[in-house]
Amino acid sequence: MNEADSGEPSPPTLGTCVGRALRLKCPACGQHKMFRNWITMVDPCPACGRKFDRAPGYLLGSIYINYGVTAFLIVVLYFGLFLSKSLTGSQLLWVLSGLGLLFPLWFFRYARALWIAFDERWDPWPNDEERRSMANEAKPSGIE
């Protein structure tokens, strides 16, 4: 179903979402930064209202991205440095151990932004369940 069929805007393309995530911008509108500082998210997006932390535990999925990218980087660097014989075994261990500790800390915001961007592409906010939940919250209390 596209925009003409449903009357709703279609989700941004994967490339658009990933580009916005790599700039740490809201994947839905691309207008506002997702982070106030190194670790604090701006939630929801002040520009479009997109909720970034959709449910308890939702953002834990970004750990898979962070782990995967870190592991891939270390494996590639290990073989690259090992085969080039530019470092001794001990130096290689220290360099890659340091990278394994520091890279995920630096990449944390990007992993979260990518997780939210992939989600925005394949399950745009708000989905039907979230729409119903927001409609129920908007009802005055006492009315069923």
Ligand SMILES: [Zn+2]
């Ligand atoms: Zn936004």
